Amino acid sequence: MSTVIEVTKLNVRYGDFHAVKDLSFQVRRGEFYALLGTNGAGKTSALEVIEGHRPAESGTVRVLGQSPRDRAAVRSRMGIMLQESGFSPDLTVKESVQLIGTLTRRHDDVDRVLGVVGLTRKAGTKVSQLSGGEKRRLDFATAVYGWPELVILDEPTTGRGAATELVVNAWEGNVPVADSLILLVPTLSWVVVAVGLASRLFRWEPRR
Incomplete structure (x- = not known):
């Protein structure tokens, strides 16, 4: 089975602060991979490297066989659901x-x-008029648009009910959306979801 994400001894620093130390893991094609870590463990810092937004201090990261810094090669093949929406409030759904x-x-x-995400009736509604749960549905829609090879869900805690429903339906096959999913798990309620669905659950104990 091919690998969609391969992280080897990743290190990220902010000045003297060692945010990520010697992190290594792999995500295989077709997996639902859950990455569990407490707040401040460095999950988002690692994700920024995987997404290509930040260079690694040291170590190697490959996404879909490419360097994540090569955005032209990777970005169109990967969908990302961020922690919070960043859409223009004046645009419609x-x-x-x-x-x-x-x-x-x-x-x-x-x-x-x-x-797929239950927003058909909101198509002409401005983002500013959406509820928290509806905004999470919109986040999910933009992440899975185009059936990417990999979707990353970054701590979807706001509007958790809607996000949970979408993730569960997607991975149980009721809603085909992507080849592989990786979920950053922030809360106990999401651990329950992850344990029930994930192919593998990786508990990240940060080393500083």
């Missing part, structure tokens, strides 16, 4: 999904994706 599709160079039927 449909416009927001279309914009992400343009930026990531992924192609899909926007109406199909909105149906």
Whole structure:
């Protein structure tokens, strides 16, 4: 089975603070991989390297066989659901999904994706008028638009009920959205979800 993420002895520092120390793990194609760590463990710092937003201090990271810094090679193949929404409040739901599709160079039927996440009736609604749960559904829609090879879910705690439902449905096969999923697990309630669904659960004990 091929590897979609391979992290070997990753280190990230902020000045004298060692945020990530010698982190190593692999995610194989077709897996739901849950990464469990307490607040401050360095999960988001590691994720920034995996997404290509930050260089590693040392160690190696490969995403879909490429350096994550090569965004042209990786970004269109990977969907990301961030901790909080960053959409323009003046855009509609449909416009927001279309914009992400343009930026990531992924192609899909926007109406199909909105149906998958239960936002069909909100297609013409501005982001500023959405509830917290509806915004999480929009986040998920933009992450899975275009059926990426890999989707990363970064601590989806806001609107947790909606996010849980979407993740469960997606991975149980009711909603086909991606080849592989990686979930950063922040809370006990999400541990229950992860244990029930994940192919593997990696508990990250930070070493400083």
